[in-house]
Structures are given as C-alpha cells and as structure tokens.
Amino acid sequence: MLRLPKFRLEEPTTVEGATALMAEHGEDAMVVAGGTDLWPNMKHGLFEPKVVVSLKRVEAMRGITVDEDGSLRIGATTTLAEMAQSAPVQASAPALAQAASLVAGPQLRTMGTAGGNVMLDTRCQWYNQTHFWRKSLGYCLKKDGTVCHVVAGGRKCVAAASNDTAPTLMSLGATLAFASADGIREVPVGELWKADGIWNKKAERSEILTEIRVPKQAAGHRGAYGKLRDRGSIDYPLFGCAVRMDLGEDGAVAGADLVCVALVARPLRIKRVEELLVGKTPGTEAFDSAVQEVADLAYAQAKPMDNIPGDAEYRRELVPVYVRRTLQAAARGEGPVHHV
Amino acid sequence: MAARDIHGIEAPWTEFKVVGKSHRKIDGMAKATGEAVYADDIQLPGMLHAKTLRSPHAHAKIVSIDTSKAEALPGVHAVITGKDMPIQYGVIPWTPDETALAVDKVRFIGDEVAAVAAIDEDTANAALELIEVVYEELHAYMDPRESLERDEPQIHPNRKNNNVSKHVELEFGDVDGARKASDVVVEGHYEFHGSTHTAIEPHCAVAKVSPEGVLTIWSATQISHYVHRALARVLEWEPQKIRVIQPCIGGAFGGKSDPFSLEFCVAKLSQLTGRPVKMLWTREEVFYAHRGRHPMSLDYTTSATKDGKITGVDAKILIDGGSYSSFGLVTTYYSGQLLTGPYDFPSYRYDSTRVFTNKPPCGPKRGHGSVQPRFAFECQLDEVAEKLGMDPIEIRRKNFHGEHTKTVNGQRITSSGFMECLDKVEKGSGWTERRGKLPFGRGLGVAGSMYISGTNYPIYPNEMPQAGIQLKVDRSGLVTVFSGANDIGQGSNSVVRYIVAEELGMDAADVRVIAADSDLCPVDLGAYSSRVTFMVGNATIDAARKLRKKIVTALAEKWEVPEARVRLIEGRAIDLEDTERSIPSREAFEIAEARFDTLGSTGAYNTPTLGGDYRGGTIGASPAYSFTAHIVEVDVDEETGRITVPKVWCAHDCGRALNPRLVAGQIEGSVYMGIAETLLEDHKVNRFGLHSGPSLLDYRIPTAIDTPEIEAYIVESLDPEGPYGAKEAGEGPLHSAIPALANAVYDAVGIRLRELPFTPAKVLKALREKREQESKAGGAAAAMDRHLGTH
Amino acid sequence: MRVLTLDVNGDRLETAAPDHWTLLEVLRYKLGLTGSKQGCDKGDCGACTVLVDGKPVLACLTLAAEAVGSKVTTIEGLRPAHLEGGGTGVDPVQDAFDRCGALQCGFCQPGMMLTARALLNENPNPDRTEIQKALSGNLCRCTGYTQILEAVETAIAESTESEPPRPAWTQDHPHVREDAL
Known part of the structure; x- marks a missing residue:
C-alpha cells in the first residue's frame, strides 16, 4: 500500500490552540482539515511535515450561519457536502452550492472541506505523481527539480488552480478570515491569489483559513457553475467557470462576473464581462449575442496549458461553450452545467 | 477418457x-x-513485508547494483536482485524472455530490479532508497514503427529478427483475385490504443517455506498452474515441493494470467529468511505490470459483391507488444485467426507483426487479440453496407456462415445463435422504426462477433x-x-x-x-x-x-x-x-x-483434435464458439464532441445458460468494459517513457453514472460439445460493442472514427473536417450551378 | 505510537498505531477487519469506504486517530447490526447484492454495500439517478454496475413492497426469481 510518511499528529480543539501549534513548529508543520488533498500529496512524497495539525476537532470552525445582514458565514471545516446541501447556500449563493456539489465524488465531498477546497494545492500532471514517478522523470519546477515540463524553458511554475469553489467565491465577492498567532486577518478572496504554481496564495503556509464570508447578494442574484471533466464524478475540473449575474427589477442584467479555473496557477477573472452584459435582458437576441461576445472574450483570455491531464487544445475549444452554457443557465436560474 | x-x-x-x-x-x-479472504487479507505469524525496486529508465544496461546499505538497515531481513533468480521464464514456453528481477538490463520504466523483505512496509520502502544501481542508458523505443525499422540496440539481445517479437502471415483462398472480381472495395487504416484491466484488487502474493522445504504460495493469480510451473523452473525446485493456492481474487480480466515478479520474490525471500513474506503492489505498480490490450495499427481491405456478399478480407497489422513476450505469440495469431466468423469469408489474408517497445508489457485483456481486428472489420462492413445502400443488419445476416460449418481458416463451427442475436437486438432497440429517423446527433449502430470457448492449444504441449x-x-x-x-x-x-x-x-x-x-x-x-x-x-x-x-x-x-x-x-x-x-x-x-x-x-x-492443417492452425481452434450482436445508441454533442451512450442492447449466444443471472452479469460487464475503452480509457506512455497517469484518478474507468443502460439478451444455441450445451460468456460480449459504437457515431453525425479512443477532441476534429469538406463540396456545387446558369 | 480507542461496529476496541497509520491500515492490519479493501492507495476508487457516524468516507484518507470518538461501521458490522435489530439472515442490502449477482469478484462491494446502506438510511426510496450518483465514488470493474443497481432497487422494492426490477434477459428465463440456494 502506498504509505503516508511518518509525522506527529496534533489535534487542537480551538483556533488559538491550532495557531499556537503552527507558530511553535513553523515550517515543520502543516494543517489538515478533510485530508482529501494533503494525504494523497503526502503519499506522493510532495510534503513531509514533521507535525500535522488537524482542524477536525476545532468545533468553532464548522457550520454555516446566516448573519442579520443576510451574509453567509461558512466555517472552514464545513464539509463540501454540507455546503452543497445547505438551504441558505443554495438560496443565496447557488453557484457555490453547485460548485461544491461537483467537487470530486460523494465520499470526498463528505470528507473534503470548504476551506480545504480554497486552499487546495495547485495541480499538474508532472507533479501529482508518486516519488518514484517523479524521480524517474527527473522531477519538476514545482517540487525537487529545476525544469518545467509544461512550458519549455519555463521559470515559473504553471501548475493549475483546480478548486471548483474558488472562482465561485470570487464571483460572489467573498472574504476569507485567516488566523495566525498574530491574530485574525481578512482577505478578499480575489486578492488571495498570485500567479505562482508552487504556492499560489498570498498567505503564509502557517496561516489557518477559519471562515469564508459570502456577502449578501443583490436582490436579483443569479449564479451558476459549469464544470468540464471526463467522468461524471471523482475527476478534478478540466475547466470550470463560475458566473454571477444580477438582474435588475426590469429583468435586465445589472451586474455580472465570470471567473474561470483549471487554466493557470490562479483562478482567472475574465475582463469586460460586466460591460458587455449589463442592460441586456435574458431571453432577448441582444442578450444572446452579448453572451456570445463574452464567450469569445473568455476564449481569448483563457488559455489552458498542458499542465493538468487532458488535451489543452480541446480544453480551450470548450471554454466558450461552457461559458456560454453557464451564462445562459445562470440567466434561467438553473445550473450546474455538467454533462451528467 | x-x-x-x-x-x-x-x-x-x-x-x-x-x-x-x-x-x-x-x-x-x-x-x-x-x-x-483475498491475498492481502492473509496475515501469518512473523510475516515480513516485501517491496520492489523498479527501473527509472525505459531502456538501460545495469552496470552495478550495491545493496549493502539496504541490507544494513535495521529491520531489513533480505535483499535480492536478478542474479538470485537468473533463469528466464515466460508463460509461453517458446518465448522465455522474462526474469523475476532484471538481469543485465531493464526494458521499461517500472521494470523490477531488486526486492527487499523487512519487518514492515515503511522499512522496506526505506531500504529501497538505499539500493544503489548504476545504469547505462540505451536508446528507448516508444514507437512500434521504429522497432520494426531499427536494429540496434536490440531490446532482447541475440534474437534473429531484431525487435520483432512474432510475425505471422497466412492466406486462405485467393484474396487478390477476389478483390479484382468484386464490386465494392473498402480500404481503411485503424488505430487501436492500449487499455489495461484495472481489476480493483492490486496484485498480491504471500509465501512461506517450511523447514522441510515445501513452498506454499497464496497468489492473486488467475492461472495457478502456470505459476506453479514457472516457480519450479525459476527456483529450480521440484514441483511437488510447491503448493500454489489462489485465494479469493479481486478481479483479473486477463491481467493476472502471467507469472509475475512478486510471486518469485516472495518465494525466494521466504526461503532466505525462513519467514512468511507478503508483497502487495501499489496501484501504480499494477499499471507497470500491465499485460493489457495491445495497441494495434490495422490496415484493412474488405471486398464484396454488389449484393453484399463478402468476397475477401485483407489485413496488415502492426502490434505494439511492449517490453516482453508474455502471451504475444498467441496474440499475434489471435489478431488474425479469430476474425473468420460469424461471416463467411471466401478468401482471407492477414499479416501480423508484434514488435517490442520499451513500454509496460502487453498481454491478454478480455477478448485477447481479437477485439482490435473486430473493430476494424465491423466498421468496414458498415461501410460496405452503406455503399450498397443495404441495412447494416441485413448485410450481417446475408454473410452469416451458418451452423455446423468450417471457416476459411479451418476452424470447426458447431452451434451458432448469431441470427437470433441479431433478431433480439434489432427488436429490442427498435432498430427498424427508429434508425434513420432520429434527430441529428443521435444514432444507432450494429456489429457482430465471435469468440472461443477455450482452445485445443494447451500452451505447453502435453497429452493430459x-x-x-x-x-x-x-x-x-x-x-x-x-x-x-x-x-x-x-x-x-x-x-x-x-x-x-x-x-x-x-x-x-x-x-x-x-x-x-x-x-x-x-x-x-x-x-x-x-x-x-x-x-x-x-x-x-x-x-x-x-x-x-x-x-x-x-x-x-x-x-x-x-x-x-x-x-x-x-x-x-x-x-x-x-x-x-x-x-x-x-x-x-x-x-x-x-x-x-x-x-x-x-x-x-480434453478437446477433440481441431484446427487447420498448417503452422498455427490449432491456435484459436475452439471446441465451440460464442456469438454476439450489439446495437449501441449514441448521443453526440456537436459542440463539446462528447459521445454519450444512453443505451446498449447486447445479445449473446452462450449456449445453454447454466445460470442466466451470471451470464447476464458477464454480458453487462463486457459491454461496460468495451464502451469504457472506446470512450475513456487510454494506457498511454508519455514522451519520457513514463506511464502518463498510473492511478485510478488519471486512468479513468467509468463510474456508475458514466455507464450506459445495458439491455442483455441471452441466446441459447445448445452446443453439442458444451456442458449441457453451454459455451462461453465472459469475453465475447465485449468485442462488437466497440465497432457498434463507432457505427452509431456515423449514423448520428456522419463521421467515421477510425482511431480509438473516441475522445471529444477527435470527434470535434472529425466534425470540423466533415463541415469543411461539405462546404467545399457545397461550394463546388454552387459554382457548378452558376456555371450552368450562364448557359 | 498512540493508544487509540475506536468504536468499531459497536465495539470499543483499544489498539495502538503510529500517527501516520490510516484508519484502513488499522482496521485491516491491527484489528483484523479485512472486509474493507484497498484498491488505489489514495482516494480514487472507494473500495475502502466505511461509515463514520453513518456517512460513507474513505478509510484510506482518514487517519485512525481522527476516527477516535466517532462510530465506525465496516462491512463486518452490517449483519450483526441487522440481527441485533431483530432481523434474520443478513442486512437486506447484502442479501440483495448476493441474490442479484452484484458480487462477481466482490472486491469493491464491501464499500459499495456500505455506500448503498448509507443512502437507503438517508433516503429509503431513491430513483435510479440518485442511486447512480450516490454510488459514483465506488468503482466496480466486473458488473458494469447493472446488477448493483438492480440489487439496490431490489432492496428498495422489498422495503417499500413494490415491484423489483425485471431486466430484459429475465423475460425469456422463467427461473430467475427462484432463489433455491
């Protein structure tokens, strides 16, 4: 059996206990919540922390509450299954519920957490492999090596952000609360990312994501998530896109956003989406042609690479298709866009 | 008797x-x-755990191996290398080219080099890291065409025909003459990719050696007897001192047919340590063990008369065998021998060459050797029908070779329920009412096939x-x-x-x-x-x-x-x-x-004497043949290229169904596996010679939600030779699923897919090419109209 | 190494294991509960599925230490629980899997049956799509899932006293509903 490397497990019961452990052990420690990302990565020899701090027994980090102002507070160790099935999430942030419902397979959603999906390590076909495999390859830029096998001569790791919920949270304008020994700091999720596949987050590895806050959306909020993958379950996205579409009282688009994932190291917001869609009313020809323009924009801006498994050319070809279908689904109040 | x-x-x-x-x-x-109790469920007192060191190079000479540091690690009880068991073996006695651990050279990334027995897996893994191997890299062959053309370096030295593993060329009747006299000729090139068994249980073996020198081995094998023989040969033990037990096994599909390195290693390590030894392969190691479907490049020509009678079939096949022979001799014959039913071929020729490459070795996967040619031929038959304006089911009925007959290559056919198979799927699918009337993107395709119920070739010659x-x-x-x-x-x-x-x-x-x-x-x-x-x-x-x-x-x-x-x-x-x-x-x-x-x-x-009177004529000679017909319905999304299969109808003639539910299970499992390798699975090796994704995440086998609805029909043409008239059910119903799907795609969107697997990218490309051709043709027609209009 | 007190199939069991041992390793190699299988090493196949507090999770990606304080149910626990609940024979899901031919090699099926049991506990009358989705994290290589789905539907039919599925091949075979053994 593929074995986990040896480590010591710590199981704090409070956020303060967890941050103290992270401060104490510094770079020797890593946090784990659901373990659906970290344990396979550790079995692959990608991380060898001496201490693993499990957040499973931190009761305060779990659960979904609705604030008086209508915003959602999602504890970071709330499972993806809970988030997908949560009535408040389905009602006020449908795209988030949809995205959570399409992460991996049923058991992994029961184990995997809301925070874990945000903090998911980037993925690459040259990286998510066993130590034997990577050693035979001669390693890669992201781990133990100096060469990028995706971009010839590439100096910057281009492993792909592959978290289904991240683009959704960006489209919803969510903020993240990070705890450390220094206290709590809040980060708008859109500002979390950097274009570095080795570590694509502007956060210390020792910081603990404790809570996700989704602000109350506009009255006419619509949202949908579209996910391309080979199988109807288990697989990571080959491409994902999250749509926010706020309809005004007149039924026309008042605000919109489109964020894509499984392309490069960070989730990618497509530019100029709102200006193309605002004022267009779903069901009209003007709306349909605006949607097509957005799809073309996405095609121009989103350029899948040979980082994750799957034909990059094909993935690119599917960008406008999934973008268009997801925009239309959002307009109809439907979704997710997924082949099964 | x-x-x-x-x-x-x-x-x-x-x-x-x-x-x-x-x-x-x-x-x-x-x-x-x-x-x-499966193999890994066995725990014996004092049992050690063994692990295998594998080659990181696709093709290399082993210059030296130093195991001293590994041996010195506390908890390590024994380390072995190729020199401990240098005798070659192979499941086919004529082609013994494997050793339990590599001797002198390695032939693919993942080839076994050394093994360690230690108190637990963690210690054994740590010891592997301490073994120092010096390699001298050699040119690695990734393309079978290169293996055919290039002589040096040889993957298996001292063979007469360089990197060719096996070549078979046979002709029955006058193929060229038949072609000249025919009304319709269809030619085509087909590519069949590799796929692997993916039994959910990884390979595992446990051995113990008694003080009296009796070896008991529990192994997840589907052929205990050849493991027994191979152990005796390689360990140089008398066979009566070896006891082979197959515990409950977690799936096989052909992937546990060969004797494997781990069986020899646990035996040897147990002998050396005096303790029971277990080796359980990781999922990654199972991908390296492989022995899966051979990739084949197939050139086919089918000729027919204008009333749809096949007059000749001409095949040239290049088979990528990977790094060892395994069952390759049989594979090479099967690629030709098993195509000659359920239709009458007045003439037939095949020229099959299996070559070695530096990839995980191929072997027998469900429908061994005959799934690939069946794909090519059944697609061509569809094209012949189209050219003649015939219904694809009709052309199959027209060419049925009947019962109690002989094929062009001398195989004795006894019972055949093929016509009833066609009737069942035709009726069940609503073929007559629905085909041609479905909206664009939706289609039905049909194909038929035949398979053996064992053969009279016992692999090693004997009268027992x-x-x-x-x-x-x-x-x-x-x-x-x-x-x-x-x-x-x-x-x-x-x-x-x-x-x-x-x-x-x-x-x-x-x-x-x-x-x-x-x-x-x-x-x-x-x-x-x-x-x-x-x-x-x-x-x-x-x-x-x-x-x-x-x-x-x-x-x-x-x-x-x-x-x-x-x-x-x-x-x-x-x-x-x-x-x-x-x-x-x-x-x-x-x-x-x-x-x-x-x-x-x-x-x-024992089988009666069967087979054609020529070299290789007994290979594929079965006491009874099963017959299958498939109709596959597809839904092709023109925008995404994704092929969805809502339903498959499969009728299989298994002779008497001794337990109909078990027969239905075999039909359904076969259909599933055929559709899976058509649409999803691809056992690929990348440009570095590494398996592109040796895991159940990256090698994508369908989940419950990806599997079509399968309607199985059991046809019982009671066979005079079978037990109460029974024949086989486990492999036949895979074959024609693949070409039936290909033919359904043509019916749905008018593209002939000839290269497996049918990924959405290939579908989109083919649709684009079709549109370009149509617009060219449309443009030409418009130009012609204009031209005519001026007069 | 730490001493773990685990609640497995209703028994409080003490065992000792290093921190990096998974629940699957402890169940199989420390407690001898080998019904939970290992197929892929790392969360891709579902063969190691066990119920933790009634929910299907992957034992290969759960540390044994993390299961302390939870109720773990393995395949070995279904029959005793059924008997304790006043039933006879085996759990209806196990019986239906056996009767419907869902157990070919049987290797993936402990995980599959536990997932099915959890589904029916939560939703006693799911439709086919719901069953397929619920089982979509458990890979099977033998059956093409067909007889598995029939088994789950048979178990549902029995509990809801409705008609069990009648696959096409049974139309010609009058003996399929007979279960003499």
Missing part, C-alpha cells in the same frame, strides 16, 4: 432441477459479509486433460468437489456446484467446492481464453456421472429393481415406480459406500 465423448446437451433426467436457474453464487454470502475434477462423497451427505479451476469472480466454483447438484439430485447447498489449491485439486489450466465453464463444466459432468452410476447401481441392487427405476432428485433417491421408496441422499450415499467402499470419482476434459 475425455468427457466430450460421453454427454450431450440434455438434462440427466427429463428436466433440469438446478441448471438454468438463477441461483445464488457459492461465495456470494462470504463476499457480501466481508468474510471472503485440460481440466480435471475430483469428487468426494461423505456419509454425512456432503459432496466435496476439488476443482483446479481459478474462480475469478465469474462464478466457476458456483457452476461446478450446480452441475454436481444436478447430476446427483442434491440440494446444491450440500455441495461444497474446494478450488485452486495445487495440493488438493487436480490440474486445470486456468481462467483464460473463456475456457473454464466449458472445460471444467464438462469435467464435472464426467466425474458426477461416474459417481451417480455407482450410487444408482448400489441402490438398484439394494432395492432389487432395474437401475432405470432409481432416480436421484432434490436431495433424495427414489424408486420411480414405487414412490413410497424414497430415502435422503445421505442414506443413498451410505448404501453406495457400503457397496463400493469409500466413494469418490474423477472427471476430465
């Missing part, structure tokens, strides 16, 4: 009491409750039975069957139980089966080539009838009635003319034991 001479298709008495019904499996409850059974009758009322056969989940032990219960008129629950333990059971050649139900079934009938004879004789004597009046039925022995006279089986056994002494019997089966 071979059982084939004795019994036929009928029930032992007027009607079947057990056979033909959907009974539970003999091991079902053990599996349902988690009690069933291919299958053996022993029965022991206990005065408690229990009958124990000792079967050499490997039950790999298909239910062979269950079938043995049903047959004994039928013949001895017993409650089936009172028949127990002990199987695949070489100390206890007679030899059976193993679970491959769809031979088990056919051959072991016949052997079981043979043994049971001998025993029944004794019991009936004893009762007739005791009751002073003619034997014809004695019947064993439903757990009792009765006098047919005096119904008051009725005793439980147990008492009948006591009477027979008193009369004949301790009761037992043996039964055996």
Whole structure:
C-alpha cells in the first residue's frame, strides 16, 4: 500500500490552540482539515511535515450561519457536502452550492472541506505523481527539480488552480478570515491569489483559513457553475467557470462576473464581462449575442496549458461553450452545467 | 477418457432441477459479509513485508547494483536482485524472455530490479532508497514503427529478427483475385490504443517455506498452474515441493494470467529468511505490470459483391507488444485467426507483426487479440453496407456462415445463435422504426462477433486433460468437489456446484467446492481464453456421472429393481415406480459406500483434435464458439464532441445458460468494459517513457453514472460439445460493442472514427473536417450551378 | 505510537498505531477487519469506504486517530447490526447484492454495500439517478454496475413492497426469481 510518511499528529480543539501549534513548529508543520488533498500529496512524497495539525476537532470552525445582514458565514471545516446541501447556500449563493456539489465524488465531498477546497494545492500532471514517478522523470519546477515540463524553458511554475469553489467565491465577492498567532486577518478572496504554481496564495503556509464570508447578494442574484471533466464524478475540473449575474427589477442584467479555473496557477477573472452584459435582458437576441461576445472574450483570455491531464487544445475549444452554457443557465436560474 | 465423448446437451433426467436457474453464487454470502479472504487479507505469524525496486529508465544496461546499505538497515531481513533468480521464464514456453528481477538490463520504466523483505512496509520502502544501481542508458523505443525499422540496440539481445517479437502471415483462398472480381472495395487504416484491466484488487502474493522445504504460495493469480510451473523452473525446485493456492481474487480480466515478479520474490525471500513474506503492489505498480490490450495499427481491405456478399478480407497489422513476450505469440495469431466468423469469408489474408517497445508489457485483456481486428472489420462492413445502400443488419445476416460449418481458416463451427442475436437486438432497440429517423446527433449502430470457448492449444504441449475434477462423497451427505479451476469472480466454483447438484439430485447447498489449491485439486489450466465453464463444466459432468452410476447401481441392487427405476432428485433417491421408496441422499450415499467402499470419482476434459492443417492452425481452434450482436445508441454533442451512450442492447449466444443471472452479469460487464475503452480509457506512455497517469484518478474507468443502460439478451444455441450445451460468456460480449459504437457515431453525425479512443477532441476534429469538406463540396456545387446558369 | 480507542461496529476496541497509520491500515492490519479493501492507495476508487457516524468516507484518507470518538461501521458490522435489530439472515442490502449477482469478484462491494446502506438510511426510496450518483465514488470493474443497481432497487422494492426490477434477459428465463440456494 502506498504509505503516508511518518509525522506527529496534533489535534487542537480551538483556533488559538491550532495557531499556537503552527507558530511553535513553523515550517515543520502543516494543517489538515478533510485530508482529501494533503494525504494523497503526502503519499506522493510532495510534503513531509514533521507535525500535522488537524482542524477536525476545532468545533468553532464548522457550520454555516446566516448573519442579520443576510451574509453567509461558512466555517472552514464545513464539509463540501454540507455546503452543497445547505438551504441558505443554495438560496443565496447557488453557484457555490453547485460548485461544491461537483467537487470530486460523494465520499470526498463528505470528507473534503470548504476551506480545504480554497486552499487546495495547485495541480499538474508532472507533479501529482508518486516519488518514484517523479524521480524517474527527473522531477519538476514545482517540487525537487529545476525544469518545467509544461512550458519549455519555463521559470515559473504553471501548475493549475483546480478548486471548483474558488472562482465561485470570487464571483460572489467573498472574504476569507485567516488566523495566525498574530491574530485574525481578512482577505478578499480575489486578492488571495498570485500567479505562482508552487504556492499560489498570498498567505503564509502557517496561516489557518477559519471562515469564508459570502456577502449578501443583490436582490436579483443569479449564479451558476459549469464544470468540464471526463467522468461524471471523482475527476478534478478540466475547466470550470463560475458566473454571477444580477438582474435588475426590469429583468435586465445589472451586474455580472465570470471567473474561470483549471487554466493557470490562479483562478482567472475574465475582463469586460460586466460591460458587455449589463442592460441586456435574458431571453432577448441582444442578450444572446452579448453572451456570445463574452464567450469569445473568455476564449481569448483563457488559455489552458498542458499542465493538468487532458488535451489543452480541446480544453480551450470548450471554454466558450461552457461559458456560454453557464451564462445562459445562470440567466434561467438553473445550473450546474455538467454533462451528467 | 475425455468427457466430450460421453454427454450431450440434455438434462440427466427429463428436466433440469438446478441448471438454468438463477441461483445464488457459492461465495456470494462470504463476499457480501466481508468474510471472503483475498491475498492481502492473509496475515501469518512473523510475516515480513516485501517491496520492489523498479527501473527509472525505459531502456538501460545495469552496470552495478550495491545493496549493502539496504541490507544494513535495521529491520531489513533480505535483499535480492536478478542474479538470485537468473533463469528466464515466460508463460509461453517458446518465448522465455522474462526474469523475476532484471538481469543485465531493464526494458521499461517500472521494470523490477531488486526486492527487499523487512519487518514492515515503511522499512522496506526505506531500504529501497538505499539500493544503489548504476545504469547505462540505451536508446528507448516508444514507437512500434521504429522497432520494426531499427536494429540496434536490440531490446532482447541475440534474437534473429531484431525487435520483432512474432510475425505471422497466412492466406486462405485467393484474396487478390477476389478483390479484382468484386464490386465494392473498402480500404481503411485503424488505430487501436492500449487499455489495461484495472481489476480493483492490486496484485498480491504471500509465501512461506517450511523447514522441510515445501513452498506454499497464496497468489492473486488467475492461472495457478502456470505459476506453479514457472516457480519450479525459476527456483529450480521440484514441483511437488510447491503448493500454489489462489485465494479469493479481486478481479483479473486477463491481467493476472502471467507469472509475475512478486510471486518469485516472495518465494525466494521466504526461503532466505525462513519467514512468511507478503508483497502487495501499489496501484501504480499494477499499471507497470500491465499485460493489457495491445495497441494495434490495422490496415484493412474488405471486398464484396454488389449484393453484399463478402468476397475477401485483407489485413496488415502492426502490434505494439511492449517490453516482453508474455502471451504475444498467441496474440499475434489471435489478431488474425479469430476474425473468420460469424461471416463467411471466401478468401482471407492477414499479416501480423508484434514488435517490442520499451513500454509496460502487453498481454491478454478480455477478448485477447481479437477485439482490435473486430473493430476494424465491423466498421468496414458498415461501410460496405452503406455503399450498397443495404441495412447494416441485413448485410450481417446475408454473410452469416451458418451452423455446423468450417471457416476459411479451418476452424470447426458447431452451434451458432448469431441470427437470433441479431433478431433480439434489432427488436429490442427498435432498430427498424427508429434508425434513420432520429434527430441529428443521435444514432444507432450494429456489429457482430465471435469468440472461443477455450482452445485445443494447451500452451505447453502435453497429452493430459485440460481440466480435471475430483469428487468426494461423505456419509454425512456432503459432496466435496476439488476443482483446479481459478474462480475469478465469474462464478466457476458456483457452476461446478450446480452441475454436481444436478447430476446427483442434491440440494446444491450440500455441495461444497474446494478450488485452486495445487495440493488438493487436480490440474486445470486456468481462467483464460473463456475456457473454464466449458472445460471444467464438462469435467464435472464426467466425474458426477461416474459417481451417480455407482450410487444408482448400489441402490438398484439394494432395492432389487432395474437401475432405470432409481432416480436421484432434490436431495433424495427414489424408486420411480414405487414412490413410497424414497430415502435422503445421505442414506443413498451410505448404501453406495457400503457397496463400493469409500466413494469418490474423477472427471476430465480434453478437446477433440481441431484446427487447420498448417503452422498455427490449432491456435484459436475452439471446441465451440460464442456469438454476439450489439446495437449501441449514441448521443453526440456537436459542440463539446462528447459521445454519450444512453443505451446498449447486447445479445449473446452462450449456449445453454447454466445460470442466466451470471451470464447476464458477464454480458453487462463486457459491454461496460468495451464502451469504457472506446470512450475513456487510454494506457498511454508519455514522451519520457513514463506511464502518463498510473492511478485510478488519471486512468479513468467509468463510474456508475458514466455507464450506459445495458439491455442483455441471452441466446441459447445448445452446443453439442458444451456442458449441457453451454459455451462461453465472459469475453465475447465485449468485442462488437466497440465497432457498434463507432457505427452509431456515423449514423448520428456522419463521421467515421477510425482511431480509438473516441475522445471529444477527435470527434470535434472529425466534425470540423466533415463541415469543411461539405462546404467545399457545397461550394463546388454552387459554382457548378452558376456555371450552368450562364448557359 | 498512540493508544487509540475506536468504536468499531459497536465495539470499543483499544489498539495502538503510529500517527501516520490510516484508519484502513488499522482496521485491516491491527484489528483484523479485512472486509474493507484497498484498491488505489489514495482516494480514487472507494473500495475502502466505511461509515463514520453513518456517512460513507474513505478509510484510506482518514487517519485512525481522527476516527477516535466517532462510530465506525465496516462491512463486518452490517449483519450483526441487522440481527441485533431483530432481523434474520443478513442486512437486506447484502442479501440483495448476493441474490442479484452484484458480487462477481466482490472486491469493491464491501464499500459499495456500505455506500448503498448509507443512502437507503438517508433516503429509503431513491430513483435510479440518485442511486447512480450516490454510488459514483465506488468503482466496480466486473458488473458494469447493472446488477448493483438492480440489487439496490431490489432492496428498495422489498422495503417499500413494490415491484423489483425485471431486466430484459429475465423475460425469456422463467427461473430467475427462484432463489433455491
């Protein structure tokens, strides 16, 4: 059996206990919540922390509450299954519920957490492999090596952000609360990312994501998530896109956003989406042609690479298709866009 | 005496009491409750855990191996390398080119180099890191075309024909003449990719060596007997000092047919350490062990008359064998030999070449060697029908070769229910009403196929039975069957139980089966080539009838009635003319034991002499052939290129269905596997010679939600040779799923896909090309219109 | 190494294991509960599925230490729980899997049956799509899932006293509903 490397497990019961452990052990420690990302990565020899701090027994980090102002507070160790099935999430942030419902397979959603999906390590076909495999390859830029096998001569790791919920949270304008020994700091999720596949987050590895806050959306909020993958379950996205579409009282688009994932190291917001869609009313020809323009924009801006498994050319070809279908689904109040 | 001479298709008495019904499996409850013991469930006192060091190079000479640091690691008990077991072996005795661990050179990334036994897996893994191997890299062959053309370096040195593993060229009738005289000719190039078995249980073996020098090995193998022979050869032990036991096995599909490195390693390590040793491969290692579907490049030409009669088939096939021979000799023959039904070929030629490459070795996967040519040919038959404006089912009916006939390459055909198979899928799918009337993007496709029920080629030449059974009758009322056969989940032990219960008129629950333990059971050649139900079934009938004879004789004597009046039925022995006279089986056994002494019997089966009178003519010569027809419905999303299969109708002629539910399970599993390798699976090696994704995440096998609805139909053309008329069901129903899907795609969107797998990217490309051609043609037509308009 | 007190199939069991041992390794190699299988090493196949507090999770990606304080149910626990609940034989899901031919090699099925049991506990009458989705994290290589779906539907039919599924091949075979053994 593929074995986990040896480590010591710590199981704090409070956020303060967890941050103290992270401060104490510094770079020797890593946090784990659901373990659906970290344990396979550790079995692959990608991380060898001496201490693993499990957040499973931190009761305060779990659960979904609705604030008086209508915003959602999602504890970071709330499972993806809970988030997908949560009535408040389905009602006020449908795209988030949809995205959570399409992460991996049923058991992994029961184990995997809301925070874990945000903090998911980037993925690459040259990286998510066993130590034997990577050693035979001669390693890669992201781990133990100096060469990028995706971009010839590439100096910057281009492993792909592959978290289904991240683009959704960006489209919803969510903020993240990070705890450390220094206290709590809040980060708008859109500002979390950097274009570095080795570590694509502007956060210390020792910081603990404790809570996700989704602000109350506009009255006419619509949202949908579209996910391309080979199988109807288990697989990571080959491409994902999250749509926010706020309809005004007149039924026309008042605000919109489109964020894509499984392309490069960070989730990618497509530019100029709102200006193309605002004022267009779903069901009209003007709306349909605006949607097509957005799809073309996405095609121009989103350029899948040979980082994750799957034909990059094909993935690119599917960008406008999934973008268009997801925009239309959002307009109809439907979704997710997924082949099964 | 071979059982084939004795019994036929009928029930032992007027009607079947057990056979033909959907009974539970003999091991079902053990599996349902988690009690069933698989290889990795075995824990022995003091057991060590072994791990394998593998080559990081696709092709390299081994300059030196230093194991001293690994041996010095606390907890390590033994380290072995190729020099500890240098004798070559191979499942085919003519091509022994494997060693338990690499000697002198490695031939693919993942090839086994050394093995360590330690107190636990963590220690064994740590020891592997301490073994120092110096390699000298060699040019690695990734493209079979290069292997064909280039001489140096040779992957297996000192072979006469460089990197060619096997070449077969055979012609029956006059193919070129037939082509000249034909009205329609279809030519095409087809690419069939590699796929692998992906049994959910990884390979595992446990060995112990007693102080007296008896090796006992438990292995997840589907062919215990060849493991036994290979162990004796490589370890240089007398075979009677080796006991091979196959515990419950977690799927095989051909992937556990070869003797594997781990079996030799645990035996050797146990011998060296005096302790039991287990080796469990990781999922990644299973991908390196492979032995899966051979990639083939196929050039086919089919010629026909204008009324749709096939006149000739001409095939040239290049087979990528990977790094070792495995079953490759047979694969090469099967790529040609098994295509000659269910249709009549007046002429046929095939030229198949298997070459070595520096990739994981290919071998037998469900439908060994014949799935690839079937794809090419059934697609061509569809094209012939289209050219002639014939219905694709009609052209298949038109060319049916009939029953009790001979194929162009000399194979004897007995029963065939192929026409009924076509009828069933035609009716079930609503073909007549629906085909051609579905919206664009939706389509139906049909294909047919034929497969063997074992063959008369026993892999190593011998005159002994291919299958053996022993029965022991206990005065408690229990009958124990000792079967050499490997039950790999298909239910062979269950079938043995049903047959004994039928013949001895017993409650089936009172028949127990002990199987695949070489100390206890007679030899059976193993679970491959769809031979088990056919051959072991016949052997079981043979043994049971001998025993029944004794019991009936004893009762007739005791009751002073003619034997014809004695019947064993439903757990009792009765006098047919005096119904008051009725005793439980147990008492009948006591009477027979008193009369004949301790009761037992043996039964055996061997095939009749079969096959064409030419070199290789016995390969693929089966005592009976199964037949299949598929209709596949597809839904092609023009924008995404994704092919969805909402439903598959598959009718399979398995002869008599000894247990219809188990037959349906084999049909459904075959259909699933065929569709899976058509659409999703791809056993790829990347530009570095590394398997592109050796995991169940990256090698994508369908989940419950990706699998089409499957409507299985059982066709029973009772075969004079089979046990009660039964034939095979485990492999045939895979074949035509693939071309039926390809033909359905053509029906749906008008593209002929000739390169597997049918990824969405390929579909989009083909659709684009079609549109370009149409617009060119449309443009030309418009130009023509304009041209005409000016006059 | 730490001493773990685990609640497995209703038994409180003490065992000791290093921190990096998974629940699967402890169940199989420390507690001898080998019904939970290992197929892929790392969360891709579902063969190691066990119920933790009634929910299907992957034992290969759960540390044994993390299961302390939860109720773990393995395949070995279904029959005793069924008997304790006043039933006879085995759990209806196990019985239906056996009867419907869902157990070919049987290797993936402990995980599959536990997932099915959890589904029916939560939703006693799911439709086919719901069953497929619920089982879509458990890979099977033998059955093409067909007889698995039939088994789950048979178990549902029995509990809801409705008609069990009648696949096409049974139309020609009058003996399929007979279960003599």
